[in-house]
Amino acid sequence: MTKPICDTRPAHPSLQDTPWWKGASIYQVYPRSFADSNGDGIGDLAGITARLEHIASLGVDALWLSPFFPSPMKDFGYDVADYCNVDPIFGTLADFDALIARAHDLGLKVLIDQVFSHSSDQHPWFVDSRSSKASAHADWYVWADAKSDGSPPTNWQSVFGGPAWTWDARRGQYYMHNFLKEQPQLNVHNPKVQQALLDVLGFWLDRGVDGFRMDAVNFAMHDPELRDNPPAPLTDKPRTRPFDFQLKLYNQSHPDIPGFVERMRALIDSHGDKFTVAEVGGDDAEREMKLFTAGGTRFDSAYGFDFLYAEKLTPQMVADALLSWPDTPGTGWPSWAFENHDAPRALSRWVDAEHRDAFAGMKMLLLVALRGNIFLYQGEELGLPQVDIPFERLQDPEAITNWPLTLSRDGARTPMPWRHSANDLGFGSGDPWLPFGEDHAALSVDVQARDPHSLLNLVRAALQLRKTHRALATGSVAILHCDAQLLAFERVGQGQRIVAIFNMQAGDARWPEDVPTTGEVLIAVNDAAPGALPGHGALLFVPD
Structure with missing residues (x-):
């Protein structure tokens, strides 16, 4: 038996009424x-x-x-x-x-x-904001003065590369953008x-x-x-x-x-x-x-x-x-x-x-x-x-x-x-x-x-299957087995228990001793079956 290397703490099922989106x-x-x-x-x-x-x-x-x-x-x-x-x-x-x-x-x-x-920098809010420090939308975006040497107000960097500030001559200030310079930062404060x-x-x-x-x-x-x-x-x-x-x-x-x-x-x-x-x-x-x-x-x-x-x-x-x-x-x-x-x-x-x-x-x-x-x-x-x-x-x-x-x-x-x-x-x-x-x-x-x-x-x-077996959508999860090749966990809820097991590698795997070997198969791929896990085999089943 391969010793599990994953935490096996269970997560307990919720007792709340289930809205349409939960498990969607x-x-x-x-x-x-x-x-x-x-x-x-x-x-x-x-x-x-x-x-x-x-x-x-x-x-x-x-x-x-x-x-x-x-x-x-x-x-x-x-x-x-x-x-x-x-x-x-x-x-x-x-x-x-x-x-x-x-x-x-x-x-x-x-x-x-x-x-x-x-x-966008083409949004009417920004067009007005950059027109004047006294405009109706002047403080709807993040503007700041240059440092004394003319450099940007902070060292912040854009996700897409380069400083998160662009100089705007109309206002004589920098405006902030976490992404492209054409995506000015809204002042959501x-x-x-x-x-x-x-x-x-x-x-x-x-x-x-x-x-x-x-x-x-x-x-x-x-x-x-x-x-x-x-x-x-x-x-x-x-x-x-x-x-x-x-x-x-x-x-x-x-x-x-x-x-x-x-x-x-x-x-x-x-x-x-x-x-x-x-x-x-x-x-x-x-x-x-x-x-x-x-x-x-x-x-x-x-x-x-x-x-x-x-x-x-x-x-x-x-x-x-x-x-x-x-x-x-x-x-x-x-x-x-x-x-x-x-x-x-x-x-x-x-x-x-x-x-x-x-x-x-x-x-x-x-x-x-x-x-x-x-x-x-x-x-x-x-x-x-x-x-x-x-x-x-x-x-x-x-x-x-x-x-x-x-x-x-x-x-x-x-x-x-x-x-x-x-x-x-x-x-x-x-x-x-x-x-x-x-x-x-x-x-x-x-x-x-x-x-x-x-x-x-x-x-x-x-x-x-996920629709008809609500344990898959909203039930609890507990890890049954985890090693370098295999993952097995169970989903439990609304009177259902489903075991899911996955071989994430191309080679055959030995069925783990800590996972049930018999039950009703709900769905399987790549010739997987209880007790058998070929390469990339996976199945969901209700254990006996």
Whole structure:
């Protein structure tokens, strides 16, 4: 017997009534790349609406739309120029309303992104703010005088590279930006700014949205005293940009953020049974995720980064992530994703091409077995690998700045393959904004829909299992076994007990003595069965 190396503390099941979102499966749509209805090479809201039946067929509970608001697209929608409208490349507000109505008809909830730490430099608020120190919006953004030598007010660095300050001759001051210089930092300390952002939430709630993903929440407020960040201690983690050289104590994560979170939550709750999930990244993410979801008066959940940038999937990593969110009073609810629009495709990070198909099935059973909400990124249900985008076709400003990166964000944002035989893979008739993946046609929706043994049909079966066995969605979790190759845990709740076991390597594994060997198999991949675990074998079963 291999000695377990993971903590096996159980997390106790909650006795509270379960809202719709707890344990939900959520499908992320990146609108530019999902479906193009008008042939301009860019996906749009009407294209999404036309493909909603595919999303519903997976068995997910909701979809999350990445930004579709008016934007100069310097960061592809995460630079918002109007929080209460639709960019013409994506359609109109009427198209959005039609999408909401169709999704609800299909039993799907709809979440949208909100980007409240910064706006576009083309937003009317910023245009007015930079015009004069006496303008109506003068203090709606973070402005500061130069130091006596003309240098920026602090040593803060931008996530995308270079100082987090840009000089503006019109005001004769620097303005702050944690990301691109075209994404000026909102002064969310200002009560008028907070109220304006609350009004934005109200606008979309009135249009029928079912919740929000809150982008970069821990960047929402800065240190008004403008203190310099201290240097970060040396670690084994590589430093690829100036941002990595500092402890981010003062440019983000201000202690007043939770107070604004509570104001947002109170407004959202006044509109019924909605869902909020926070994006919280960085070196102190776990503490902040729990801070922003504590006590039932803040966000419902936080979107974990544990797996999104990991170069390898290991049993220890998964066990640590699960046990970091015990079901104790006052602790929030986790959300997990293996892929998204900002991270390279998992199958290109975690496994070689030879074992990709087998690994994809194991990976999917693992995702549906996790305690918490689970997010699938468009194309993940097809097992899409990362696309190698040549430099001359790159669109992502981060990838261009830091080229040559091995795996850029663009490589996970390529158009969705719908039809194998079509020249445009069913995405749309125009030249797509990013190239298709050369190996994506063979993985298209129509090909996999016809194959009963495809990953797509496995995803549908696995998500249906999560719906019908509530222990998988909301039950407790306890680690039964963990070593360098195997992970086994049990999910218990509502009178159900399910054992899940995963072989994360390509070689056969000996069944661990501390895991039951008999029971009713609910789902299995790669010839796994109680007592037998071939390479990348995985199964969920009810033990005798």
